């Protein structure tokens with residue numbers, strides 16, 4: 399048996415087309431163009447790539463988008479002023495603070511400075527609380543993208559046993575909250591594992607849906623997977639590859655070659671969850687624009 403490979407690129411492209419149409423109708427009705435501004439601090443090469451693709455995704459749809467690039471030694475006050483200006487700017491509906499930040503900055507303090515109504519990443523405590531309570535709010539993009547992939551692929555979550563590897567605020571915790579919510583793409587029985595969890599492989603082998611977000615290359619082995627299960631690989635890890643012109647290549651948190659012989663469906667890396675994250679950022683930007691204009 400070989401698993402169905404879930405094509406995140408194609409699904410994300412379809413969603414972007416739908417969002418483009420939805421946005422056109424919104425712009426025609428309100429004369430408001432959705433706007434996203436990304437704040438980038440320092441010169442982390444991976445962050446620069448992510449930020450460029452986020453901006454391009456907005457511009458491709460004809461939305462307003464900008465990147466504010468601050469030096470690595472920018473002060474907390476400088477960032478607070480930047481966020482305050484964006485909070486007050488009517489052209490801007492979404493503010494994204496690209497993580498990770500340099501160590502001297504207080505990340506939580508800055509995330510909490512962003513108006514919850516413009517928090518397209520869904521990281522503000524008010525929006526985290528709303529997610530847990532099942533209230534409407536921007537939901538973190540990667541978890542939302544994972545849920546949407548499952549819905550688009552007609553993979554049932556209701557009553558299914560979902561194991562999430564990783565308990566980060568960005569992926570693990572919010573995806574667990576989302577999949578246990580009532581309604582479409584939810585109603586799952588969710589188990590969250592982390593670095594202190596014991597007997598990991600005996601837990602993962604019970605999963606109907608296994609979501610790996612640990613940040614360790616090829617961590618999940620074929621023998622950890624229940625035959626026929628759905629495997630969602632969130633990991634993006636650089637591994638050395640002298641044959642690649644860049645000297646490295648990207649691999650996920652799952653041993654893809656081994657896992658695809660056991661799983662029923664699996665996301666590749668790259669081309670699985672990654673494109674969905676950007677599509678959901680566009681979704682959240684439009685969502686915020688609509689709410690702010692209501």
Ligand SMILES: NC(=O)c1ccc[n+]([C@@H]2O[C@H](COP(=O)([O-])OP(=O)(O)OC[C@H]3O[C@@H](n4cnc5c(N)ncnc54)[C@H](OP(=O)(O)O)[C@@H]3O)[C@@H](O)[C@H]2O)c1
Pocket residue numbers: 540563564565566567568569570591592593594595611612613614632633634635671672675
């Ligand atoms: N596709 C996308 O768009 C996207 C978006 C975001 C992140 N990512 C990728 O997804 C991965 C995870 O990201 P993240 O931000 O969630 O990472 P993170 O903040 O580093 O969290 C990693 C989690 O994995 C757990 N973990 C680490 N080693 C483990 C082990 N040996 N056994 C069990 N659990 C272990 C950690 O446990 P503790 O809590 O106990 O330390 C932690 O909860 C990274 O590769 C990242 O690049 C991809």
